[in-house]
Amino acid sequence: MDVQTFPFEAMASRCELRLALPPGVDAGVDGAALAKLAIDEVRRIERSFSRYRADSIVARINAAAGCDAVACDDETNALLDYAGVLHAGSGGLFDITSGVLRRAWDFGRPVLPTQAALDALLPLVGWRHVERADGAIRLARAGMQIDFGGFGKEYAADRAAALLGAAGVRHGYVNLGGDLRIIGPRPDGTAWSIGVQDPRDADRLAASIPIASGALATSGDYERFIDVAGTRYCHVLDPRSGMPVSHWRSVSVLGPLAIAAGSCSTIAMLMREDGLAFLDRSGMAYLAIDQQGQCFRKDV
Numbered sequence: 001m002d003v004q005t006f007p008f009e010a011m012a013s014r015c016e017l018r019l020a021l022p023p024g025v026d027a028g029v030d031g032a033a034l035a036k037l038a039i040d041e042v043r044r045i046e047r048s049f050s051r052y053r054a055d056s057i058v059a060r061i062n063a064a065a066g067c068d069a070v071a072c073d074d075e076t077n078a079l080l081d082y083a084g085v086l087h088a089g090s091g092g093l094f095d096i097t098s099g100v101l102r103r104a105w106d107f108g109r110p111v112l113p114t115q116a117a118l119d120a121l122l123p124l125v126g127w128r129h130v131e132r133a134d135g136a137i138r139l140a141r142a143g144m145q146i147d148f149g150g151f152g153k154e155y156a157a158d159r160a161a162a163l164l165g166a167a168g169v170r171h172g173y174v175n176l177g178g179d180l181r182i183i184g185p186r187p188d189g190t191a192w193s194i195g196v197q198d199p200r201d202a203d204r205l206a207a208s209i210p211i212a213s214g215a216l217a218t219s220g221d222y223e224r225f226i227d228v229a230g231t232r233y234c235h236v237l238d239p240r241s242g243m244p245v246s247h248w249r250s251v252s253v254l255g256p257l258a259i260a261a262g263s264c265s266t267i268a269m270l271m272r273e274d275g276l277a278f279l280d281r282s283g284m285a286y287l288a289i290d291q292q293g294q295c296f297r298k299d300v
Contacts, residue, residue: 003172003187006035010042011050011153014138019164020171020187034167038160038174045156049079049148051099058146066142072135078146079155080130080137086151087127088262094263097139097149098239100124105244107235110226118242125239153185154217157181161258178218181258185212196221197250199289206295207287208297211254217262219269220250236269247290248273254285254300 006017012249017038021031051058061070086094100121104113124144131138139146148155153176160174161181163243170184173192191210198204199222209216221234221244233244251268264282267284268275276296279286288296 004031004035006032006039008039008042011046011156011176012041013153013179014157015042015174015176017160017164017174018172019169019183020202021169033170034164037166037167038065041160041163042156042176045152045159048075049152051145051147051149054224058148061137061139062145065139065144067129069133069136069138070081072137075105075151079151080146081256082151082259083146083148084127086267090267092127093124093239094150094267095127096146096148096150097130097144099149099238100143100145101237101239101242103182104242105233105235105237107224107226110228112228112233113242125242150266151259151263153177153179154181154215154258156214157258179215179258179262180211180217181215182211182213196252196287200293206250206289207252207297209252209287214254214256215258215261216252216254217258217265217267218250218252219262220267221246223249235265238270245269245272245288248275249289249291249293250287251275251279251289252287254280254284255282260284 003018008015017035045168047053047179048056049058050056051061055132064070083096104117124141129144130139131142157176157179158181159176163184165183171187173180182196191212193208194211195205196207196209196214196218198206199220218229221232224235226233236245238245248269252267253261253265255264264284268279271278285300286298
């Protein structure tokens with residue numbers, strides 16, 4: 001059974017599907033149709049939930065901040081429910097209203113925001129200001145925003161993999177910018193070997209992880225960051241201070257679903273030195289690398 005690769009771009013990331021197609025499926029015709037099914041789903045989720053698209057439900061919710069409630073469909077409400085669970089489970093550190101802090105942070109220029117700029121935005125951060133009732137959501141303060149970017153790619157990877165599995169694919173994976181959902185092992189039953197990038201050397205791997213099922217997601221300080229006077233400031237922001245976290249270079253988590261693995265890795269980043277205990281409590285396997293380059297690994 002041949003493994004076919006289908007590269008594409010979505011969610012500002014390089015993505016790919018690797019699929020061993022079911023018997024009787026022609027890779028050149030039906031295989032492309034299966035790939036399109038998954039890619040279309042990823043792009044549907046991007047259209048629906050990107051805060052950068054004026055026609056998305058997220059953009060409509062943000063535009064109505066401080067005004068009227070916005071009715072949401074079942075899928076949006078399910079994601080909002082999940083955001084609430086993450087907020088509670090992280091002690092408030094995982095907060096989808098913290099995306100508004102990007103108004104102060106520009107990771108394209110090595111310039112720190114002023115404290116005044118952060119102070120002006122921090123009152124707009126807080127899940128407690130999100131009002132939900134009767135399938136609708138209202139952001140209580142004008143200028144507030146929500147952002148599903150903390151788990152959007154992972155959710156899309158899970159959805160794409162589910163569609164492929166329902167279509168009969170039993171071997172392969174969905175890779176959205178390094179966040180992976182495994183559909184099943186290689187055709188010969190062996191695990192896929194997935195490389196985890198060294199957070200300080202793009203040409204090296206920190207580890208290769210065998211994975212035959214589940215998902216692997218990584219959060220780190222090396223994809224979007226600025227360097228100011230020798231100090232690295234990454235895009236993972238503490239909602240309490242508006243400042244980037246700095247304890248971990250990267251955290252990779254192996255979980256049952258991409259959305260669970262990705263949420264866990266991000267929360268561990270946000271928890272800083274307490275992140276390791278959180279990872280241990282999660283019951284999931286992980287590889288965490290701190291700022292001194294020391295690796296902490298747990299297999300399950």
